[in-house]
Amino acid sequence: MSKKISKICCIGAGYVGGPTMAVIAQKCPDIEVTVVDINAQRIAAWNDKDVNKIPVYEPGLSEVVAEARGKNLFFSTEVDKAIDEAEMIFISVNTPTKTYGKGKGMAADLKYIELCARQIARVAKNDKIVVEKSTLPVRTAEALKSILHNTGNGVNFDILSNPEFLAEGTAIQDLYKPDRVLIGGDSPEAIQALVDVYACWVPNENILTTNVWSSELSKLTANAFLAQRVSSINALSELCEKTGADVNEVARAIGTDSRIGPKFLKASVGFGGSCFQKDILNLVYIAKTYGLTEVADYWEQVILMNDHQKRRFADNIVSTLYNTVSGKKIAFLGWAFKKDTNDTRESAAIYVADHLLNEQAEIVVYDPKVPEEQIYADLDYLNTRSEKENRNLVTVVNDPYEAVNEAHAVAVLTEWDEFKAYDWQKIYREMLKPSFVFDGRALLDKEQLKGIGFEMYTIGVGEEQ
Ligand SMILES: NC(=O)C1=CN([C@@H]2O[C@H](COP(=O)(O)OP(=O)(O)OC[C@H]3O[C@@H](n4cnc5c(N)ncnc54)[C@H](O)[C@@H]3O)[C@@H](O)[C@H]2O)C=CC1
Numbered sequence: 001m002s003k004k005i006s007k008i009c010c011i012g013a014g015y016v017g018g019p020t021m022a023v024i025a026q027k028c029p030d031i032e033v034t035v036v037d038i039n040a041q042r043i044a045a046w047n048d049k050d051v052n053k054i055p056v057y058e059p060g061l062s063e064v065v066a067e068a069r070g071k072n073l074f075f076s077t078e079v080d081k082a083i084d085e086a087e088m089i090f091i092s093v094n095t096p097t098k099t100y101g102k103g104k105g106m107a108a109d110l111k112y113i114e115l116c117a118r119q120i121a122r123v124a125k126n127d128k129i130v131v132e133k134s135t136l137p138v139r140t141a142e143a144l145k146s147i148l149h150n151t152g153n154g155v156n157f158d159i160l161s162n163p164e165f166l167a168e169g170t171a172i173q174d175l176y177k178p179d180r181v182l183i184g185g186d187s188p189e190a191i192q193a194l195v196d197v198y199a200c201w202v203p204n205e206n207i208l209t210t211n212v213w214s215s216e217l218s219k220l221t222a223n224a225f226l227a228q229r230v231s232s233i234n235a236l237s238e239l240c241e242k243t244g245a246d247v248n249e250v251a252r253a254i255g256t257d258s259r260i261g262p263k264f265l266k267a268s269v270g271f272g273g274s275c276f277q278k279d280i281l282n283l284v285y286i287a288k289t290y291g292l293t294e295v296a297d298y299w300e301q302v303i304l305m306n307d308h309q310k311r312r313f314a315d316n317i318v319s320t321l322y323n324t325v326s327g328k329k330i331a332f333l334g335w336a337f338k339k340d341t342n343d344t345r346e347s348a349a350i351y352v353a354d355h356l357l358n359e360q361a362e363i364v365v366y367d368p369k370v371p372e373e374q375i376y377a378d379l380d381y382l383n384t385r386s387e388k389e390n391r392n393l394v395t396v397v398n399d400p401y402e403a404v405n406e407a408h409a410v411a412v413l414t415e416w417d418e419f420k421a422y423d424w425q426k427i428y429r430e431m432l433k434p435s436f437v438f439d440g441r442a443l444l445d446k447e448q449l450k451g452i453g454f455e456m457y458t459i460g461v462g463e464e465q
């Protein structure tokens with residue numbers, strides 16, 4: 001008989017910890033869920049009386065939080081207390097790419113994970129199930145086990161791997177109806193305890209159990225395969241542009257083959273998000289560590305292709321605008337790495353902007369969900385130019401029509417639905433002529449906009465000769 005869990009703690013109140021725990025709390029009313037974080041500002045935002053001010057924008061999330069918060073869902077900075085009281089502890093802290101030392105620029109930085117393990121080891125007075133929710137290199141559970149079991153306080157820790165597969169922008173739907181929940185571990189009782197939590201709403205056949213190493217590696221593999229599909233279609237998008245083919249038609253044609261499938265074949269200005277690049281780099285690093293050079297090179301190509309896609313989008317803007325964008329106003333529609341999220345981590349927009357700023361362009365950004373300070377922070381983080389220069393060259397506005405006013409070009413960087421509904425006649429009237437649109441998401445109706453008078457470039461769509 002497995003132990004029935006009544007108290008869960010989750011360390012890390014970010015894009016994964018917040019939504020995942022909110023859904024567990026909503027679906028399992030008998031379990032008390034406390035999400036803790038060292039970032040007091042973030043916790044305060046999760047506790048904001050106005051539920052629309054929670055720190056993660058995700059369709060449907062504020063409703064879930066409104067329903068469960070204060071009943072069986074709590075957000076707190078009291079990490080020790082939550083660890084002490086919980087029977088099951090999820091670790092959902094960030095695992096960014098290392099920026100120093102061995103593995104710099106490739107390996108996952110596990111310092112936050114280790115700090116959590118040490119804190120759990122120090123605080124725990126009774127047996128705990130520790131769940132890896134963060135994405136981790138294969139064999140991390142070994143390190144966790146070593147830290148936890150060497151505390152000498154007689155507490156037994158079972159370690160499970162339970163990677164998260166939600167995508168931002170659809171997190172709530174993904175959590176409600178996951179394709180699968182993956183649980184890796186070696187203690188049948190601990191595995192069953194976690195299966196029972198998910199079984200509150202996930203059908204049993206969608207809950208997969210494996211050994212812990214398969215589970216850890218499956219998460220990196222899933223992201224590598226998904227990113228590979230985007231790089232594959234993006235590689236073809238360039239060939240389509242040269243040959244008069246249309247990448248969207250090619251995607252439809254190949255996607256009907258049930259072995260290929262229609263999803264995740266949308267050509268774009270390049271994938272972004274906090275995880276694809278980081279997780280592939282991590283996979284490449286692990287392969288290299290084992291001396292698997294060909295394996296490492298194979299996967300690294302996915303990243304190189306993505307860098308190329310961002311670069312060539314920016315280069316194309318420069319060459320189309322008569323080989324100079326110096327002093328020219330370019331309106332960016334979108335900054336988030338995809339629609340329906342306020343997350344900008346690794347967004348293609350940041351890199352396209354950086355290339356254009358090197359060419360002395362003036363950029364005006366409109367994004368429906370990303371605040372001004374985030375956009376400046378993203379550019380400052382690159383350290384390409386001074387903070388002052390970034391603020392001189394980049395303006396952030398709250399009105400899309402203000403962004404396009406007297407612009408030489410519009411660049412679509414995120415596929416927000418609202419961009420399609422804009423009054424493009426009005427935009428055309430307000431822009432300088434010729435008015436260029438660079439659609440990095442193949443979002444807009446190319447023929448309709450050409451009809452209005454725009455000079456159109458759509459990613460992956462060649463001109464029929
Ligand atoms: N963002 C996403 O869509 C997905 C992310 N993941 C993985 O989930 C993990 C978390 O990702 P996000 O939620 O996006 O990160 P995040 O950066 O939004 O949140 C992580 C939180 O952990 C907190 N934290 C760090 N160290 C801590 C400590 N010692 N004690 C308490 N709190 C601490 C940070 O203050 C931060 O608020 C990563 O490993 C990521 O690869 C997995 C699936 C989807």
Ligand SMILES: O=C(O)[C@H]1O[C@H](OP(=O)(O)OP(=O)(O)OC[C@H]2O[C@@H](n3ccc(=O)[nH]c3=O)[C@H](O)[C@@H]2O)[C@H](O)[C@@H](O)[C@@H]1O
Nearest residue numbers: 164165166167168230264265266268271272273275337338
């Ligand atoms: O580990 C993670 O963090 C998550 O990473 C991705 O989720 P996410 O990055 O939130 O969003 P995606 O929908 O995968 O999009 C990633 C990027 O690829 C781009 N993309 C996606 C699909 C596509 O067909 N074309 C394309 O350019 C998106 O615009 C975006 O920039 C995975 O889809 C999730 O399963 C995983 O849990």
